[in-house]
Amino acid sequence: MTEDVISEFVAAVPMPAVVVDQSERIIAANAEAQTLLGHQMIGRHFATLLRQPQMIDAIEQSLRTKGPVKTRHLSNDGAQDTTFEVQCRYVDGIGAVGGGAVLASFLDVTHLEQAGQMRRDFVANVSHELRTPLTALMGFIETLRGPAREDATARERFLQIMADEANRMNRLVGDLLSLNRVESAERVRPTDRVDLTGQLQSTLTSLRPLAEDAGVTLTLRAPEQPVEVTGDSDQLRQVFTNLIENAIKYGGSGGEVDVTLTASDRDPAVRAAAARVQVVDKGPGIDAVHLPRLTERFYRADSHRSRELGGTGLGLAIVKHIVNRHRGRMRVESELGKGSTFTVILPR
Ligand SMILES: Nc1ncnc2c1ncn2[C@@H]1O[C@H](COP(=O)(O)OP(=O)(O)OP(=O)(O)O)[C@@H](O)[C@H]1O
Ligand SMILES: [Mg+2]
Numbered sequence: 475m476t477e478d479v480i481s482e483f484v485a486a487v488p489m490p491a492v493v494v495d496q497s498e499r500i501i502a503a504n505a506e507a508q509t510l511l512g513h514q515m516i517g518r519h520f521a522t523l524l525r526q527p528q529m530i531d532a533i534e535q536s537l538r539t540k541g542p543v544k545t546r547h548l549s550n551d552g553a554q555d556t557t558f559e560v561q562c563r564y565v566d567g568i569g570a571v572g573g574g575a576v577l578a579s580f581l582d583v584t585h586l587e588q589a590g591q592m593r594r595d596f597v598a599n600v601s602h603e604l605r606t607p608l609t610a611l612m613g614f615i616e617t618l619r620g621p622a623r624e625d626a627t628a629r630e631r632f633l634q635i636m637a638d639e640a641n642r643m644n645r646l647v648g649d650l651l652s653l654n655r656v657e658s659a660e661r662v663r664p665t666d667r668v669d670l671t672g673q674l675q676s677t678l679t680s681l682r683p684l685a686e687d688a689g690v691t692l693t694l695r696a697p698e699q700p701v702e703v704t705g706d707s708d709q710l711r712q713v714f715t716n717l718i719e720n721a722i723k724y725g726g727s728g729g730e731v732d733v734t735l736t737a738s739d740r741d742p743a744v745r746a747a748a749a750r751v752q753v754v755d756k757g758p759g760i761d762a763v764h765l766p767r768l769t770e771r772f773y774r775a776d777s778h779r780s781r782e783l784g785g786t787g788l789g790l791a792i793v794k795h796i797v798n799r800h801r802g803r804m805r806v807e808s809e810l811g812k813g814s815t816f817t818v819i820l821p822r
Contacts, residue, residue, distance in 0.1 A: 477501055480568055480575075490558070490580040494520045494533055495569025510549060510580065524578075529560065536562035536576045547580060559583045599772045603646055603786065607639035642784055649788040653771070656709065656795040664706035664800060670735055670749055670820075671696045673707065677714045678733065684719065688726040692718070696735040701749050703820045709796045710820075716789040717753040717816045723783050724776070725755025728813050737822065743803045747822040756813040765806055769794040793818075 481502045484491050490507040492500050492515065500523070503515045511523050521530050524547070532545035547558040558580040569575035614632045622628040678694050685692040703710075714733075721731040734752045741748035760768070764775040772787040774780040780787060797804045800820050808814035 484577070487577075487579055489582070492520070492524075492578050493565075493568070493575050494537070494578065495575040496537060496573075497569075498533075498537070501569060501575060507580070532560065532562050533576055533578060536564055537574075540564045540566075540574060556582060556584050557587050596771065600646075600650065603772065604643060607642045610639045611636055638784070642786075645784065646786045646788075649786045649792065652712070653788055653792050653795065656792055656799065660795055660799045662799075664704060664709070666705060666707050667702055668705045668707045668710055670701045670703060670710070670751065672700070673711055674714055674733060674735060674751070677711055677718065681715065681718050681722065685722050685726075685731065688722050689729065690722050690726045691730045692722070692733070693730070694733045694735070697737060701735055701737045701822075703749055703800075703822050705800050705820065706796070709799070713793050713796050713818060714751065714753075716793050717751075717818070720789060721753050721755040721757070721814070721816070723785070724779065725757025725759075725813055727758065728756025731755050741819055741821075743805070743819045744801070744821045748802075749820050749822055751818045751820075753816045754813065755815075759810040759812055759814055760806070760808040761810060762808075765808065768806060769804070 480493060484493055484502040485504045487504055487506075490510045491504050492507045492511070493502040495501050498519055498521070500515045500518055500520050503511070508515060515523055520533055524530065524533070526547060528545045529547055532543045536543040541564060543562040545560050545562070547560050549556045549558065560578055560580050562576050562578045564574060565577055566574050614636050618629060618632055622632060674694055674696065678692055682692060718731065718733060725731065732752075732754045734750075734754070736750045736752075737748070738750070739747050741750065760775045764773075767773045768775065769790045771791045773790075774785065774787045777787075794804060797818055797820075802818060802820040805817040805819070806814065807817075
């Protein structure tokens with residue numbers, strides 16, 4: 475086969491690919507390979523372009539054994555790292571000398587690596603979140619068996635703390651399961667007709683005791699006529715509950731939490747008829763540095779306060795997934811010292 479034909483074949487490979495023959499020179503490289511490794515590659519010794527030791531070993535081994543070898547190539551274009559899985563396959567009967575050559579093709583596996591990293595981070599976070607209450611429980615069990623054995627008052631107090639910690643673990647597991655459920659259904663469009671006014675009224679009713687304990691006045695403003703959306707009733711309730719609960723827990727010092735429902739025929743945020751639910755508090759607000767990360771799992775703006783209030787840091791991550799499933803948008807505006815506004819926009 476002539477080098478022209480080889481080049482035509484290599485040009486058709488849909489990822490960076492180079493051919494190295496038994497003289498250890500590059501005899502063909504497609505445009506993707508030139509973008510990755512540099513131009514004017516043809517005729518050069520492969521090791522001058524592929525300098526990473528594991529790459530050199532792989533091509534040498536494949537040329538010697540005439541068999542397949544797999545390796546990795548790391549590249550950095552100045553802005554980001556890219557990881558390639560490189561397959562070296564021996565092709566008989568081509569090349570200038572020795573009647574054979576190695577075709578090395580570079581598959582970009584960066585997104586797989588990132589997914590793996592995210593999974594590892596997630597497991598580390600979950601373990602850490604569970605370990606804290608578990609350590610406390612174990613400590614108090616020790617104390618109750620030993621020093622506090624005969625002390626009735628201490629026992630009562632410790633049992634209360636243990637119950638709180640066990641509740642926190644229970645909430646965490648519950649939140650993880652609901653995040654999982656929401657994520658696996660994210661591509662399935664919801665089908666219930668949900669009356670948002672009624673939904674918000676009943677959510678407010680169940681949160682009234684929490685608001686009263688926190689000294690917060692909770693008000694709902696909604697249009698006269700019902701506002702309906704196609705949605706998942708339970709999930710939407712979870713969205714409103716989390717936002718209002720957050721406003722009471724973190725913004726309650728402002729004394730009021732206002733929930734407003736509005737409907738419009740065309741909302742710029744979703745470019746369609748939509749309903750907007752706004753939850754406004756007059757609390758301490760959230761520093762702008764935290765805003766972009768607020769919906770990440772386990773992210774807390776004020777981690778001390780959130781933990782103290784029994785927060786798992788998963789609430790807004792769940793909200794984000796539910797809103798995505800409804801093809802809606804969530805917006806957060808906040809000013810330090812003035813309060814926060816969380817807006818959910820749902821297409822109607
Ligand atoms: N209205 C608000 N005012 C100030 N900070 C807020 C407000 N809402 C949320 N936050 C911050 O955002 C963080 C993330 O909220 P999120 O609801 O995801 O978690 P959480 O409330 O800590 O836990 P969970 O909702 O699972 O019980 C909170 O820990 C808090 O620091
Ligand atoms: Mg919350």
